[in-house]
Amino acid sequence: MERRAFVRLSAYTALVLSMPLLDSCSKPEDNPLALPLFFSHIADVKTITEAGLAYRKANRGEDDRTELAKILSGNETSGDKKAIEAALDNRVKQDFQTNKTVTVSGWVLSLTEARQCALFSILNS
Numbered sequence: 001m002e003r004r005a006f007v008r009l010s011a012y013t014a015l016v017l018s019m020p021l022l023d024s025c026s027k028p029e030d031n032p033l034a035l036p037l038f039f040s041h042i043a044d045v046k047t048i049t050e051a052g053l054a055y056r057k058a059n060r061g062e063d064d065r066t067e068l069a070k071i072l073s074g075n076e077t078s079g080d081k082k083a084i085e086a087a088l089d090n091r092v093k094q095d096f097q098t099n100k101t102v103t104v105s106g107w108v109l110s111l112t113e114a115r116q117c118a119l120f121s122i123l124n125s
Contacts, residue, residue, distance in 0.1 A: 032084040034120040036113040052121025054104040068119040
């Protein structure tokens with residue numbers, strides 16, 4: 001094999017093997033599904049993580065990164081961060097209007113916010 005071909009093949013192989021790791025390199029704060037927008041303005045990272053852990057402990061069926069992301073993304077298929085945040089904000093408001101709230105770690109959160117905290121705690125661990 002030519003040296004040039006070997007170097008190219010090695011570079012492409014390294015790139016392909018590192019692709020699955022790229023998602024894990026992003027910060028949880030960068031993922032709109034994992035950050036409860038309003039709650040993050042009044043609570044710190046530790047509090048959000050604790051609330052997420054408490055929710056996951058109480059709801060073992062939702063203690064999975066993929067499952068939570070699927071539930072939270074709902075019908076929002078665009079990759080636009082602002083659209084996802086707006087859709088989640090509307091769901092939080094709707095949760096409070098329809099009494100879909102949970103108490104975790106002493107906080108009364110909408111079901112959507114609690115799920116976001118749970119996803120945040122998974123990504124932050």
